[in-house]
Amino acid sequence: MPKALLSVSDKTGLEEFARGLHNLNWSLLASGGTAKVLQQAGIPVTEIADYTGSPEVLGGRVKTLHPAVHAGLLARSTPEDLAEIQSRGWDYIDLVAVNLYPFEQTIARANVTFEDAIENIDIGGVTLIRAAAKNHARVTLVCDPADYPAVLAELQHGSISMETRQRLALKGFAMTARYDQSISTWLGKTIHPQAEEPFTISVYPIQSLRYGENPHQSAWVYGYNPDDGPLGGRLLQGKPLSYNNLLDLDAAWKAAVSFDGPTICIVKHLSPCGIASAKKLSEAYQAALVSDPVSAYGGVIASTRPIDAETALLMKDLFVECIAAPGFLPAALEILAKKKNCRLLEMPDLTIEPDYELRSITRGLLRQTIDRGDPAEAEWKVVSKRTPTDEEWQSLRFAWKAVQHAKSNAIVFGKGTATMGIGSGQPNRIDSVHIAAQRASERAKGAVMASDAFFPFPDCVEAAAGYGITAVAHPGGSLRDAESLAAADAANMAMVITGVRHFRH
Numbered sequence: 001m002p003k004a005l006l007s008v009s010d011k012t013g014l015e016e017f018a019r020g021l022h023n024l025n026w027s028l029l030a031s032g033g034t035a036k037v038l039q040q041a042g043i044p045v046t047e048i049a050d051y052t053g054s055p056e057v058l059g060g061r062v063k064t065l066h067p068a069v070h071a072g073l074l075a076r077s078t079p080e081d082l083a084e085i086q087s088r089g090w091d092y093i094d095l096v097a098v099n100l101y102p103f104e105q106t107i108a109r110a111n112v113t114f115e116d117a118i119e120n121i122d123i124g125g126v127t128l129i130r131a132a133a134k135n136h137a138r139v140t141l142v143c144d145p146a147d148y149p150a151v152l153a154e155l156q157h158g159s160i161s162m163e164t165r166q167r168l169a170l171k172g173f174a175m176t177a178r179y180d181q182s183i184s185t186w187l188g189k190t191i192h193p194q195a196e197e198p199f200t201i202s203v204y205p206i207q208s209l210r211y212g213e214n215p216h217q218s219a220w221v222y223g224y225n226p227d228d229g230p231l232g233g234r235l236l237q238g239k240p241l242s243y244n245n246l247l248d249l250d251a252a253w254k255a256a257v258s259f260d261g262p263t264i265c266i267v268k269h270l271s272p273c274g275i276a277s278a279k280k281l282s283e284a285y286q287a288a289l290v291s292d293p294v295s296a297y298g299g300v301i302a303s304t305r306p307i308d309a310e311t312a313l314l315m316k317d318l319f320v321e322c323i324a325a326p327g328f329l330p331a332a333l334e335i336l337a338k339k340k341n342c343r344l345l346e347m348p349d350l351t352i353e354p355d356y357e358l359r360s361i362t363r364g365l366l367r368q369t370i371d372r373g374d375p376a377e378a379e380w381k382v383v384s385k386r387t388p389t390d391e392e393w394q395s396l397r398f399a400w401k402a403v404q405h406a407k408s409n410a411i412v413f414g415k416g417t418a419t420m421g422i423g424s425g426q427p428n429r430i431d432s433v434h435i436a437a438q439r440a441s442e443r444a445k446g447a448v449m450a451s452d453a454f455f456p457f458p459d460c461v462e463a464a465a466g467y468g469i470t471a472v473a474h475p476g477g478s479l480r481d482a483e484s485l486a487a488a489d490a491a492n493m494a495m496v497i498t499g500v501r502h503f504r505h
Contacts, residue, residue, distance in 0.1 A: 001025060001026065001027045002025075002026050002027070002092075002094045002095070003026065003027045003028075003029065003072070003091060003092060003093050003094055003095075004021050004026050004027070004028055004029065004093070004094065004095040004096070004097065005029045005030070005048070005064070005069065005072075005073075005093050005095070005096045005097070005098075005128070006018060006028060006029070006030045006031075006034050006038070006045075006096075006097045006098075007030060007031040007034055007048070007063065007064055007096075007097075007098050007124070007125065007128060008034055008097060008098060008099050008145075009099055009100060009101050009102060009122070009125070010099045010102075010145060011034070011037055012145040013145040013148045013149075014034065014037060014038070014097075014145075015037065015038070015041045015043070016148070017097060017142075017145075017148040017151075017152065018030075018038050018041075018043050018045070019041070019043055020148075020152040020155075021095075021152070021155075022043055022044060024152075024155055024156065026095070027046070028043070028044065028045040028046065029045070029046050029047075029048055029051055029093070030045045030046075030047060030048065031047070031048050031056075031063045031064055031124075032047065032048075032049070032056055032063065035047045035048075048063060048064055048066070048069065049063075051068060051069075052066040052068040052069065053068075054066055061123070062124070063124050064124040064125075064127070064128055065123070065124050065127060067088075067090075068088070068089075068090045069093065069128075070127070070131050071084075071085050071088075071090055072085060072090050072091060072092055072093035073093050073096065073128070073131040073132055073135060073139055074131055074134065074135050075092060075135075075138075076135070076137070076138065077137070077138050092138070093139065094138070094139060094140065095139065095140040095141075095142065095151075095160075096128050096129075096131075096132040096139065096140070096141055096142065097142045097143075097148075098125050098128045098129055098132075098141075098142075098143055099125065099143055099144070099145070100122040100125045100126065100129075100143075100175070100179055101119075101120045101121065101122040101125065102120060103117070103120045103121055103122065103179065103182060103183060103186075104179075104182050106120040107120075107182075107186050114190065117186065121183055122179070126176050126179065126180075129141060129143055129172040129173075129175065129176050130172070130173070130176060132169070132172065133168075133169035133170075133172040133173050134169075136165040136166060136168070136169035137162075137165075139165070140160045140164070140165050140168060141165075141168045141169055141171075141172045142168060143168070143171060143172045143175055144171060144175075144226070146227070147168065147171075150164075151164070151168075171226055174202065174204060174226060175226075177202055178202040181200055181202060199367060201224070201358075202224070203222035203223065203224060204222060204223050204224075204225065204226045204227075204228065205220055205221075205222055206220075206221045206222060206223045206228055206229065206230060207220070207221055207230075207240060208220055209221055209240070209241075209242060209243050210240070210242060211242075211243065212243045213243055213244060217243075219243045221241075221243075221246060224353075224354070230246060230249075230345065231246065231249060231250060231253065231324070231345065231347065232347070232348055232353075233324065233345045233346055233347040233348060234345070234346045234348075235343060235344070235345055235346075236328065236333070236344040236345070236346050237333075237336065237337065237342065237343060237344040238322070238340070238341065238342055238343030238344060239341070239343065241322065241343055241345070245300065245321055245322050245343065247270055248267045248268070248269070248270055248299070248300040248321070248322070249267075249300050249302065249322055249324050249345065251267050251270050251271075251272070251405065252265045252266070252267040252272070252300050252301065252302035252324065253265075253302045253324050253347065253352075254352055254370075254405065255267070255272055255275060255302070255402070255405035256275070256302040256303065256304050257302075257304055257350045257351075257352065258372070258373065258401060258404070258405070259275070259277050259304065259398075259401060260277070261277045261278070261279070261304070262277060262278055262279065262280060262281040262283075262284050262303075262304060262305045263275070263276065263277040263284055263303070263304045263305075264276055264281070264284040264285045264287075264288040264301060264302070264303055264304075265288065265301070265302045265405075266288050266289065266291075266292075266295075266296045266299050266300070266301050267299055267300050267301075267302070268295045268296065268298065268299035268300075270407070271295075271406060271407055271422070271424050271425055272402070272405050272406050272419075272422055272424075273291060273292035273295035273296055273299065273422060273439075274287075274288035274289055274290070274291030274292050274296060274418075274419055274422070275288055275291070275402045275405070275418070275419050276288040276291070276417060276418035276419065277398070277417040277418070278417065278418075280310075281303060281305045281307070281308060281310075281311045282308070282310040282311045282314055284303075284418075285301075285303075285311050285314055285315065286314060287417075287418035288418065288419070289314075289318070290418075290443075291418065291419045291420060291421060291422065291439065291440075292421065292422065292439045295439075296318060297318065297319055298319050298320075298321060299320065299321065300320065300321050300322040300323070300324070301315070301320055301322070301323045301324070302323075302324045302325070303323070303324070303325040303326075304325075304326070304350060305325070305326065306325055306326055306327035306328060306329055306332075307323065307325045307327070307328045307329065307332045307336070308329050308331070308332055309329060309331035309332050309335060311332065312328075312331070312332035312335040312336050313335055315336070315339075316335060316336075316338070316339065320339065320342050321341075321342070321343065322342065322343040322344075322345060323336070323342065323343070323344050323345070324345040324347055325344075325345075325346065325347065326346070326347055326348075326349070326350065327346055328344055328346065352370060352372075355369055355370060356368060356369050356370065357369075357370055371404060371502060371504070373401060373404065374498065374500045375500065378498065378499055378500050379499065380473070380496050380497065380498050380499070381496065381497045381499070382494065382495070382496055383476075383485055383495050383496070383497050384485060384488050384489055384493065384494050384495035384496075385489050386489075386492055386493070386494045387494060388448075388471045388494040388496065389494075391416075392448055392470060392471040392494055394416060394417070395414050395415050395416055395447065395448040395471070396414075396448050396450065396471055396473045396496060398414050398416070398417045398418070399412045399413070399414030399419070399448055399449070399450035399473065400450045400473050400498065402414060402419050402422075402450070403450040403451065403452045403502060404452065404502040404504065405504065406422055406424035406425075406452070406504065407424040407425035407504055407505070408424070408425075408452050408453060408503040408504055408505060409424070409425075409426050409427070409428065409429040409431075409432045409451075409452070409453065410422070410423070410424040410425075410432060410451070410452040410502075410504065411423040411424070411429065411432040411433050411435075411436045411449060411450070411451055411452075411460075412436065412449070412450045413436045413437065413439075413440045413443075413444050413447045413448070413449055413467075413469065414447060414448055414449075414450065415443065415446065415447040415448070420436075420439070420440035420443040420444060420447045421435075421436040421437060421438070421439030421440030421441075421443070421444065422435075422436055422439060423435030423436035423437075423439070429451065429453075429455065429456065429460050430457075430459050430460050430463060433449075433460045433463050433464060433467075434463065436449075437463070437464075437467040440467070444467040444468050444469060445467070445468030446468060446470055447468070447469055447470070448469060448470060448471040448472065448473070449464045449469045449471070449472045449473070450472075450473045450474070451472070451473070451474040451475075452475075452501065452502045452503060452504070453474070453475055453501050453502075453503060454474055454475050454476055454477045454478040454481065454501075455474060455478060455480070455481075455484045456478055456480065457480055457483070457484075458480065458483040458484045458486065458487040460484070461484045461487040461488050461491075461493070461495075462487045462491075464493075465487065465488075465490075465491035465493055469493065470493055470494065471493055471494040471495070471496070472488060472493060472494070472495045472496070473495075473496045473498055474495075474496075474497065474498065475497065475498050475499060475500055475501045475502075476497035476498070476499060477501075481497075
């Protein structure tokens with residue numbers, strides 16, 4: 001009779017899984033707390049302490065750490081190994097269902113004590129995972145309750161395949177690696193709170209990409225959690241996302257979710273070409289599109305609200321590579337289904353995680369916190385003779401947030417809660433002004449201008465005045481700030497110094 005050992009902290013799905021094993025004529029072993037749950041459910045089970053002849057000790061710190069358990073797990077499928085363990089009165093253990101004390105959840109609690117954190121460092125569970133994963137040639141490891149149904153389904157058709165055992169073993173080693181890293185990071189910060197500890201991350205392969213930025217480059221996409229989808233989302237329609245799709249969607253999503261209310265961001269080649277907020281999503285889409293309809297062709301779209309039928313209808317005539325949104329209403333899905341080459345990515349929520357971003361450089365990485373806008377202590381100062389009107393203030397604040405997501409040198413012309421034109425990614429700032437003006441055309445008149453960094457010369461302000469810009473926001477800090485201010489005053493433009501730079505290289 002095959003034997004399974006169950007020792008779980010997370011009891012999700014435990015009863016159904018154990019009952020399924022019992023119905024398939026498996027013999028069940030379980031540690032104290034797990035055994036009690038199964039006994040209360042009327043499922044036959046033998047406690048580990050009875051099987052090993054050794055009671056739990058040290059208040060439960062030692063439960064499954066016994067040769068009878070680990071020899072049963074590590075014994076190979078050979079007559080010699082089987083004879084050796086049976087000579088001691090033990091047997092093979094063929095399956096282990098185990099998960100770990102919730103260490104990460106514990107340390108995330110407010111005011112957690114050092115002692116509580118230490119007691120939530122799992123020892124026996126990690127050892128069970130490693131032993132079962134090491135001997136996956138014979139033993140099935142189930143360390144994630146989400147895998148219970150699939151494992152039972154395979155057993156109902158015979159036995160667990162080697163492919164499945166390998167996949168589950170890999171998941172186990174990934175789990176213990178991440179678990180140990182979280183402990184190491186927490187303990188390092190606790191002991192040396194001011195020290196910069198070695199930085200390690202665990203990532204999990206999501207899929208092989210068809211190619212990278214170009215067809216001759218190979219590529220993969222990874223996630224921070226096992227079984228993650230691309231960007232943490234779920235692809236509802238279309239071909240798998242490409243390397244460039246993922247970069248563009250990431251930029252569009254980060255830009256869109258930085259705004260409140262229904263917002264649309266359109267990105268092409270990693271640069272926003274239109275961002276707008278409105279009371280209705282359809283209105284936000286129309287305003288974002290008119291910012292640069294030429295560049296929007298073949299771009300990607302991110303929305304902070306589920307796509308509705310009205311918005312989907314407006315999108316039907318535009319060639320769009322991908323759309324990311326918190327959801328898609330049924331009528332919108334029906335409309336967008338006709339755009340067979342358009343990928344639809346359902347995003348789980350509006351958050352951006354983690355709080356840092358990484359970029360690779362030759363023989364190393366750069367790590368920085370994510371730019372989430374002006375720090376709380378930032379203060380804007382009106383430096384011009386004229387103070388912005390209420391309408392200009394609204395436009396300046398929107399344009400200032402939008403310019404943070406454009407590639408430096410970045411210039412945004414904005415009006416109300418929409419971009420009129422965006423110039424970005426140029427080696428000099430004056431070219432970005434001209435590009436933004438070209439995109440905005442006549443809509444530049446009466447708009448405002450935001451610049452992600454200071455103006456090195458007054459030419460940008462002078463050019464903006466000629467295009468009809470009425471107010472400007474920039475960080476300040478140039479040796480020639482006074483010249484730019486004089487140009488603004490000469491044109492009766494309002495000028496605001498934000499004191500914060502927002503480069504995005």
